Amino acid sequence: MTTRRLQQVHPPEPEANPASPESPTQAADVETDIDITSSLPDRWEGRVRLKDGSTVPFLVRRAGQQIHVWLAGQSYVFSLPAPTTRARRNGQQTSDDIVCPVPGVVTAVRVAPEDTVQAGQDLVIIESMKTEQIVKSPRDGVVERVSVQEGDRVDRGMRLVVLVPEVGEV
Amino acid sequence: MGRVPHVSMFSKVLVANRGEIAVRVLQTLQAMGIATAAVYSDPDENAPHVALADEAFALGGSTAEETYLDRDKIIQLAVACGAQAVHPGYGFLAEDPTFSRECAEAGLVFIGPSPETIALLGDKIRSKETAVQAGVPVVPSSPVWRPKESQPDDISSGIGFPLLVKAAAGGGGRGMRIVERAQDLEPALESASREAASAFGDGHVFLERYVPAARHVEFQVLADSSGNTIHLLERECSVQRRYQKVIEETPSPALNDDLRNRMAESAVAMAKSVGYTNAGTVEFLVDAQTGEYFFLEMNARIQVEHPITEETLKLDMVEWQTRIAAGENLSLTQEDIRPSGHALECRIYAEDPYSNFAPDTGRLLAWRPPSGMGIRLDSGVAGGQEITAYYDSMLAKLVAWGPDRQSAIGRMLAALVSFPVLGVTTNMPFLLRALAHPDFGSGDYDTGFILKHPELTAPPEQGHLAGAAAEVAALFCRTNKNGTPGQGLTAPRETQGPWCGLPKSMFP
Numbered sequence: 001m002t003t004r005r006l007q008q009v010h011p012p013e014p015e016a017n018p019a020s021p022e023s024p025t026q027a028a029d030v031e032t033d034i035d036i037t038s039s040l041p042d043r044w045e046g047r048v049r050l051k052d053g054s055t056v057p058f059l060v061r062r063a064g065q066q067i068h069v070w071l072a073g074q075s076y077v078f079s080l081p082a083p084t085t086r087a088r089r090n091g092q093q094t095s096d097d098i099v100c101p102v103p104g105v106v107t108a109v110r111v112a113p114e115d116t117v118q119a120g121q122d123l124v125i126i127e128s129m130k131t132e133q134i135v136k137s138p139r140d141g142v143v144e145r146v147s148v149q150e151g152d153r154v155d156r157g158m159r160l161v162v163l164v165p166e167v168g169e170v
Numbered sequence: 171m172g173r174v175p176h177v178s179m180f181s182k183v184l185v186a187n188r189g190e191i192a193v194r195v196l197q198t199l200q201a202m203g204i205a206t207a208a209v210y211s212d213p214d215e216n217a218p219h220v221a222l223a224d225e226a227f228a229l230g231g232s233t234a235e236e237t238y239l240d241r242d243k244i245i246q247l248a249v250a251c252g253a254q255a256v257h258p259g260y261g262f263l264a265e266d267p268t269f270s271r272e273c274a275e276a277g278l279v280f281i282g283p284s285p286e287t288i289a290l291l292g293d294k295i296r297s298k299e300t301a302v303q304a305g306v307p308v309v310p311s312s313p314v315w316r317p318k319e320s321q322p323d324d325i326s327s328g329i330g331f332p333l334l335v336k337a338a339a340g341g342g343g344r345g346m347r348i349v350e351r352a353q354d355l356e357p358a359l360e361s362a363s364r365e366a367a368s369a370f371g372d373g374h375v376f377l378e379r380y381v382p383a384a385r386h387v388e389f390q391v392l393a394d395s396s397g398n399t400i401h402l403l404e405r406e407c408s409v410q411r412r413y414q415k416v417i418e419e420t421p422s423p424a425l426n427d428d429l430r431n432r433m434a435e436s437a438v439a440m441a442k443s444v445g446y447t448n449a450g451t452v453e454f455l456v457d458a459q460t461g462e463y464f465f466l467e468m469n470a471r472i473q474v475e476h477p478i479t480e481e482t483l484k485l486d487m488v489e490w491q492t493r494i495a496a497g498e499n500l501s502l503t504q505e506d507i508r509p510s511g512h513a514l515e516c517r518i519y520a521e522d523p524y525s526n527f528a529p530d531t532g533r534l535l536a537w538r539p540p541s542g543m544g545i546r547l548d549s550g551v552a553g554g555q556e557i558t559a560y561y562d563s564m565l566a567k568l569v570a571w572g573p574d575r576q577s578a579i580g581r582m583l584a585a586l587v588s589f590p591v592l593g594v595t596t597n598m599p600f601l602l603r604a605l606a607h608p609d610f611g612s613g614d615y616d617t618g619f620i621l622k623h624p625e626l627t628a629p630p631e632q633g634h635l636a637g638a639a640a641e642v643a644a645l646f647c648r649t650n651k652n653g654t655p656g657q658g659l660t661a662p663r664e665t666q667g668p669w670c671g672l673p674k675s676m677f678p
Contacts, residue, residue, distance in 0.1 A: 006643050008636070010595060011524050014629040032641050041650050048638050058639070059590045060646045061535035067643040068535055072635055073587030074599060078643040102528045103559045107368060125364070129520075129529040129563040130234075130344060131412065132365040153559075156530075 006067065010077040096144070098135060098161040104128030106152045111161065115143045124148065124160045135160060177497045180204055180255045180279070184248040185223065187259030188238060189550030190566055191472070192219035195257045198488035200224075207251050209244060211237035213558045218550060225251060232560055238262040241269045245276050255279035255495060257488075261562065264471040265292055281495040283448050288470045290444055294338055294376065297444075301465040304443035306436040309455060309464040311378040314338045317359045326355060329379050335359055337366030338374035343413025345369060348380060381464070383616045385424050385456040386410065388469075389437035390479050392490055393446045398500045401434045402479050402487075403509055408617050409604060411527050416597070416620075417604060418475040418515045420482055423575070423613025424456055433463055440468055449476075449491050458616050474567065477548055478513035481571040512575040514582050516601045518591075520563045523600035524629045529563040532556070535593030540585040544571040544578070557594050565596065575613070579605055600626060 033049035044060040048071065056072035067078040108125040111117060117137045124135045141163040148160050182205040185195050192208060196219060199206045208223030212232050220226040227247045229237040237243075239262055248256050256278050258264040264282065267289040273280040282288070291297045298308050312325045326333060335358050337345030345366030347358040359375060367373035390402035406422030407415040425433070437452035451473045453466040476487045485502075494500070521527045537553040549566035551557070557565070568585055572578030586602050603626050609615045620626055630636070 006640065006647065008632075008640065010522075011599070012629045014631055032638055034642055034645055044642075044646055048642060050638060051634055056635070056638070057588075057590075058642050059536050059538075059592060060642060061592045062646070062650070063533070063535055063593065067646060068592040069639040069643050069646075070536060070590040070592050071639040071642065073589075073602060074630070074635060074639070075590075075592055075596070076636065076639040076643070077595075078640065080647075101525070103531045104529075105559070107364070127365075127368055128559050129561065130369055131529065132361065132368070133528070134361070 006078040006080065008076060009066065009079045010075070096141075096163045096165050097159045098123060098137070098163065100124075100126065100154045100156055100158040100160050101135065102126060102128040102133050103155050104133065104153075106148050106150055106154055106160075107132070109146060109148065109150055111143050111146060113143050113145055117141055117143060117163070126154060137163070139163070177493075179496050180253075180492070182207065182251070182253045183255045183257055183281070183492070184209065184244070184251065184253040185219070185257050185259065186238065186244045186248075187257075187262055187264075188214055188217065188219060188561065189564070190548045191259035191261075191474075191550070193222055193550050194548050195259060195488050196222045198486055199257070199492065201486075202489060202492065204492070207248070207253055209238070209247060211560070213556065213560055217555065218552050227251065232558075234262065234561065241266070241272055244269075245272055245278065248273075248278055249276050253278065255281055255492075257281040257491070258471070260471045260474060265469070267292065279495050281448065281491050283446055283450065283470045287444050287446055291450075291468045291470045292339060294336070294467055297468060298465065300443055301440055304436075304439045306440050306465045307463060309379050309381065309466070312376050314374045314376045316373055316375070317356070317363050323352070323355075326352070326377055329377050332380040332382075334378045334380050335362045335375055336378055337362065337370060337372070338376055339366065339370040339372040343410070345375065346413045381455050381457050383458045383618065384408075385422070385458050385616045386415075386453065386466075387422050387424065387433065387456050387463070388451050388453040388473070389434055390473070390476070390487075391437055391441045391446065391450050391452060392487075392494070392500060392502070393441050393448065393450070394494050394500045395447050395497065396499050397442070399438050399441050399446065400500065400502060400504045400507060401437050402483060402485075402507055404430065404433065405473075405475055405478055407475060408615055409610070409619055410617050411620050415475065416517050416519075417601065417610075418478055419575070419578075420478045420513055421509065424458060429456075429461060429463070436463075436465065440465065444468070446470075448494050449487055474517065474564070475515050477546060477567060477569045478515045481513040481544075481546065481569060482509040482511055483507060484510070511571055511573045512578040513569060513571045514578050514605075516568045516582060516586065516605075517564055517597075518566045518568060518601070519597045520557050520565055520594045521597050522595045523597045523627050526627075527597065527600075529559065530557075530595040531559050532594045534591070536590050538590045539566075540568075540589045542581070542585065544581050545569070545585045546571070565591075565594075579611070599630070 036044055036046040038045045042062040047055045047057050049055045058071040061068045065080045069076045104126040107127045110122045119139050121137045122134050126133045144164045145162040183199050184207040185192050196206050206223045208219050208226040209229050210220045229243050231237045256273050263269040267285040270280040271285040295314050301308050332350045335347040345362045347362045349355050349358045363373040363375050385408045387404050387406050389404050393399040404422050405418050405420045407418045409417035440452050451469045454463045455466050456463045520530045533556050534553050539547045546569040551565050570578050570582035572581050
């Protein structure tokens with residue numbers, strides 16, 4: 001029935017675990033009683049009846065393409081699907097782009113284009129909320145491009161460094 | 171608690187801080203009938219401390235350096251608005267002896283100890299020497315130096331591995347690293363030195379013996395300018411991530427009466443030996459295996475976690491800070507310090523517990539603090555507020571008091587689970603798990619608690635609650651599919667009051 005499937009952006013899903021059959025995609029199979037007590041186009045609140053018969057409170061807020069849900073003490077963020085959103089939000093590396101894991105300011109750039117780097121080598125150092133975060137290379141490789149310089153303000157998911165694509169050597 | 175009649179209380183005080191501590195200090199000053207002035211950076215224009223103060227002055231700028239760390243701007247504003255004293259809160263200028271001295275030179279009372287005492291305690295080496303002279307046990311450590319000034323091997327030889335690299339200036343775990351092997355020492359030193367230079371403007375570091383299974387227990391002291399010095403018992407601060415405290419409690423489950431008395435005596439001896447005045451905290455490392463304790467440092471400021479002491483002793487620490495700074499003597503004696511019940515504090519940080527506690531920013535789409543018997547929230551944020559990367563990621567402190575430890579934990583769990591926060595990722599799921607963990611419940615935990623239990627920070631299983639949340643979100647989307655995307659970003663502030671947005675006085 002739903003044509004646009006929501007993706008859970010936060011919390012991240014645990015490592016693949018075949019012993020845990022439940023996932024949000026199956027949630028629609030469960031008959032759930034949702035009682036909305038307050039409703040505006042970008043915000044809801046109410047209570048939901050769980051399978052065990054208990055009811056728990058919830059709050060919903062929309063921000064752009066994201067739906068934020070607080071339910072029984074836990075917060076969730078769902079997103080209308082866009083292929084890279086999830087990986088970026090979690091700070092995971094996609095392909096050969098090294099992306100910024102936290103919002104902050106670049107305090108040091110440790111590599112230059114054409115540098116050879118090893119897995120675990122420091123690439124960029126970011127200061128966020130007064131804490132230093134070191135972005136390390138996820139693999140051995142060669143730097144193709146550096147997209148930031150010292151003093152730049154950066155956001156989560158922003159590209160910092162591009163590695164030369166891996167050629168299929170195994 | 172009778173006031174000494176010949177001491178005149180301040181008529182106006184400027185609070186040189188932001189966030190929850192600025193709000194906390196303003197509340198006490200106002201309750202004492204003192205006029206208040208706040209200062210704020212550009213991103214904080216609509217912050218709660220600005221709304222609360224009688225007057226608020228723009229510092230102009232966004233970074234800490236150009237706002238809350240700018241001594242000249244703050245002193246000029248304080249003098250111009252007719253304040254007689256400045257309360258520095260914690261962090262920023264609270265332990266900057268130059269600021270304390272310049273306040274005095276400008277005719278302002280700095281609510282804290284003397285510049286000489288701040289300088290002495292800010293120097294971890296000199297403060298340790300003082301502790302030794304006062305008969306207080308200390309952890310073996312190296313002299314202070316900067317990377318490249320000498321070889322790390324020469325420095326580490328007398329200490330052995332594992333060891334800690336620490337910043338000579340400042341605190342709060344910034345610039346601190348644990349090093350297990352000799353070959354990791356040099357990169358750790360450089361990284362720690364850089365972080366220290368950025369956080370405190372001083373890149374000097376030193377090495378210290380690492381005590382495994384250590385607990386972090388601190389004693390609050392109060393001292394007046396006549397030399398009356400008392401302690402206000404301990405706070406257990408062993409639940410830490412990145413060497414920063416997350417959950418604190420008092421009394422500590424680790425101390426028996428004998429150890430508590432010996433540590434308290436050491437704390438008072440330390441305060442007296444440096445001629446301490448005002449509120450201060452003496453931090454100790456307790457070796458959980460041997461029952462030994464070591465002096466770590468003395469913090470010349472009010473601590474983040476002071477509310478748990480206030481809740482078990484039913485006194486107002488900011489009021490005492492202010493009265494002592496105005497020249498009053500303590501009317502309390504050590505015998506008056508009789509704790510009641512148990513108090514816990516949870517620090518609510520804007521950070522992702524499933525991603526190594528990485529800080530998060532964004533707009534608070536929902537912020538609905540809980541209430542109830544024994545529940546207190548010291549908060550510096552409001553719904554609708556933008557949380558930026560300019561400052562610390564702590565949003566608020568939730569404090570629970572109960573007649574015993576079990577009831578305090580129960581009240582804290584109930585408060586956390588009924589506290590909706592949306593828009594910014596917080597550590598609240600971690601706090602819930604930590605409080606419910608058997609090791610926390612038994613009181614048998616140390617500073618390795620979080621690392622020892624990876625289940626505290628593992629992403630949650632997709633259970634029936636996540637399924638229900640997904641269903642609610644899907645129904646919301648189907649119902650509101652004609653709603654304009656992005657509407658939420660420009661939605662009115664959740665707690666907008668009739669006075670919101672009125673201009674603040676821009677001139678003193």
